[in-house]
Amino acid sequence: MDIFATLQEEKGRLSQSESRIADILLNDFEFAVNASIIELAGKADVSPPTVTRFCRRLGCESFSDFKVQLARTAYIGMRYLKPEPKSQEPADVAQDIITKAQNALFLLHRSLDLAAVEETAGRLAKAEMIYAFGSGGNSSMVASELQNRLFRLGLRITSSSDHSMQLMMAAAAKPTDVLIGSSLSGRNAELVRAFTLAREARVPTIALTQSGSPVALAADITVPVDLPEGNNIYRPTSTRIAYLALLDIIASLVAYRVQPQATATLRRIKQQLVAHRDGDDRQLLGD
Amino acid sequence: MDIFATLQEEKGRLSQSESRIADILLNDFEFAVNASIIELAGKADVSPPTVTRFCRRLGCESFSDFKVQLARTAYIGMRYLKPEPKSQEPADVAQDIITKAQNALFLLHRSLDLAAVEETAGRLAKAEMIYAFGSGGNSSMVASELQNRLFRLGLRITSSSDHSMQLMMAAAAKPTDVLIGSSLSGRNAELVRAFTLAREARVPTIALTQSGSPVALAADITVPVDLPEGNNIYRPTSTRIAYLALLDIIASLVAYRVQPQATATLRRIKQQLVAHRDGDDRQLLGD
DNA sequence: CCTTCGTGCAAATTATTTTCTTTATCCGTT
């Protein structure tokens, strides 16, 4: 699927000549996308056929296929390799952050469990009441964002980032409701407790978290979000952006399932805002 | 620079044959990036030389250069052209949302006013107290996110999404403080009022908003965020993601300026969390 | 009627791939 991923995988098994080609890709990427097979071979001190074989090894049909794949993933995947910003100059910092954010989105997309997402959307759309839980800078944002997105669709939803409230709400929830919680690390013990409580009462639970983690194991459905943890490469903000995109996907799918209801609610909210003149999120309704 | 932009520009001046080629690019993009010049020419019912000339016209050196450029801008720029997701299938919806988000980041980066960002970071780092304001689903998130990011750096900051509180805080602020506010549309009249009030008391004000808008005009410094408004193409969530990235950039720059202070504070927060065992945002401290 | 532009054809060039051969390395046997 994606060249750099394959390259990472095959790295160990590469022969001398092939590694030299790989090095050029990594170090002088700009050259590599623009070069012909002969130029590339020349720079790597190998023969053109070796380059062709290298491309095939990486799962491409031909050299030109390889170049297209390369150019295509370039913008996104480049930063696997150059982990840190070159300087503290605003331009470099900006470039670095933007690239990492795009990278996080890319990785989220690649590893997205569509079935789980679909199931989640289905459950949310049918729930009589939704409880969205999350704590800490990230997950509490996820919870309130979920509320922000779903109440517009005419769904009944509340969110909480307060552990004790979460426990009480979980205890109060009914089997026709849905409890959805997120945890970046998957180790939020209180969230696990809330999930466990809910499950005992047969309330469906959904987790947005790292797969295999305690939180994931405690929930009925898990939408795995497994972004590489390397602090230097993927900082929490990038992860947060990925979560935000995931919420957007879920909310859009929910929207399709509750459409008639949603348009009516949206219209009412809009009227409300227009009456109040120029609320800040006019456009937000365009969703 | 970017092929689709050029294509958009030249559109009117294209000849019959050339428009046929352009049509294929727009409609069957996947085919176009993978095809050879002969295949592409065949599909467009033109001769290969015409394709070469077409590429040159679009500012490329050769056909292969063209393909690279095409593949390169593809992932990012593709959605200019296909505004709506093909279906309501989860896979398409996900693809669509991810692409739009990446697109928003791309556009943010391209139009970022680095000088303004740098100035903002400088002011924030030196402020005795920071007030972060924003209302509505988006901007209130921006305000609280700003607080979330900056208090970790040892800065004194509070945020509010409540209009009356904002006015009172603005009245209470001193010239050594900084007031920073965001508004997606730039038409949040209450925020304008708060800014005006602050300015009269010589409190520096910073706006993250659309350039030229009322909010922008009311502030001392504006970091413009001008994403295309087309509801269908850029939905609010994408804009929100762009804002989040912008905050990340600002916060990182601030962090570099207050480093010694920041590490001490971060250490204390970390201890606090560790003592409390496994708070959800362990990694968040990695920043 | 002439000019200009757009276009395709065919030849020339160039790039890419295939096939074949050489070289180096590893392993088992003597």
Place this chain on the structure above:
DNA sequence: AACGGATAAAGAAAATAATTTGCACGAAGG
């Protein structure tokens, strides 16, 4: 320990395919 065969890697050269160039033709507009 030395030899020989097997295997993999890499290059040379040939074959193929793709791309570009030069040129000529025809249509549209002056």
